[in-house]
Amino acid sequence: MAAPLVSVVVPTYYRNDRLRDAVESVLASDYDAVEVVVVDDSGEAHAEPVAEEYPVEYVALPENRGGNPARMAGIERADGAYVQLLDDDDRLHPTKLSKQVALLEASNSDDEGAVGVAYCGMCFERGDDVLPNPDCRGDVLPQALAFDLSPCVTSTMLVDSDELAAVLPLANRPGGDDLGLMIDLARRTAFDYVDEVLVTRGEAGESRGKSRGVVRGRRDILWEYAHVYGLHPAPRRRAVAATNALEGRVRLGERAWDPRAIRAFLRAFRGEPSPERGAFLAASLFGRTGLTFADRVLSRVN
Numbered sequence: 356m357a358a359p360l361v362s363v364v365v366p367t368y369y370r371n372d373r374l375r376d377a378v379e380s381v382l383a384s385d386y387d388a389v390e391v392v393v394v395d396d397s398g399e400a401h402a403e404p405v406a407e408e409y410p411v412e413y414v415a416l417p418e419n420r421g422g423n424p425a426r427m428a429g430i431e432r433a434d435g436a437y438v439q440l441l442d443d444d445d446r447l448h449p450t451k452l453s454k455q456v457a458l459l460e461a462s463n464s465d466d467e468g469a470v471g472v473a474y475c476g477m478c479f480e481r482g483d484d485v486l487p488n489p490d491c492r493g494d495v496l497p498q499a500l501a502f503d504l505s506p507c508v509t510s511t512m513l514v515d516s517d518e519l520a521a522v523l524p525l526a527n528r529p530g531g532d533d534l535g536l537m538i539d540l541a542r543r544t545a546f547d548y549v550d551e552v553l554v555t556r557g558e559a560g561e562s563r564g565k566s567r568g569v570v571r572g573r574r575d576i577l578w579e580y581a582h583v584y585g586l587h588p589a590p591r592r593r594a595v596a597a598t599n600a601l602e603g604r605v606r607l608g609e610r611a612w613d614p615r616a617i618r619a620f621l622r623a624f625r626g627e628p629s630p631e632r633g634a635f636l637a638a639s640l641f642g643r644t645g646l647t648f649a650d651r652v653l654s655r656v657n
Contacts, residue, residue: 366422394416529568
């Protein structure tokens with residue numbers, strides 16, 4: 356029996372060096388049944404010279420459209436039974452696809468029901484490994500709504516193409532692309548994970564996760580999915596608290612001390628009172644230095 360085809364969709368925007376690494380990581384996979392679709396979102400075929408170096412399908416968009424519209428252009432050309440959405444600054448480890456395909460295929464014959472999404476652990480180029488939470492498998496809608504499904508992001512997921520097709524088109528949500536997709540999928544299908552670090556995330560991806568755009572994206576998700584959150588008040592409280600805490604971090608990333616950061620951490624504590632939220636609120640009184648100190652202390656405790 357032939358191995359199921361995996362379609363890897365790589366949207367790219369003016370990062371040719373990173374794109375090379377991303378594509379080469381796919382081609383170095385120990386899983387052979389792979390097609391790669393590179394979608395150039397520059398609007399001027401900036402990535403064409405790189406794409407010509409590799410056996411990939413190249414799609415040049417006529418104008419910049421954003422992350423999810425670029426992904427959509429690639430998905431429309433994907434023929435695989437499974438789809439991997441890979442950011443151009445991330446890299447797959449050689450066994451990522453084979454291990455996730457095996458997990459998804461095994462679930463198809465499981466009496467308890469099929470899994471539609473497999474994800475895995477990840478590491479940053481300059482940072483610690485992040486492994487899945489053992490509780491985040493099966494029905495993960497509460498965690499997805501609470502923005503608490505890390506390290507499940509687009510690059511760590513492998514998605515059954517039928518489940519992905521059911522949630523298309525992907526809405527254009529700058530700053531909230533991953534979150535909306537995970538909520539949509541979690542409303543339909545079960546998740547499972549490979550308990551290994553199988554993706555390396557680039558520093559550009561890490562910095563996006565700390566920007567004001569991500570704060571706006573999370574607030575947009577809270578508004579857009581209000582009808583779902585109405586049925587899940589506890590995850591909503593956690594999501595709001597996490598978004599307020601993220602806002603505080605972003606503000607202290609921009610300024611060494613900011614009263615708006617303190618107010619954001621205060622809102623986070625009020626929404627989800629806990630010793631950790633209280634510690635970060637107290638640390639924010641001392642600005643960026645206090646927050647850095649609190650991060651170091653709590654990382655040792657945890």
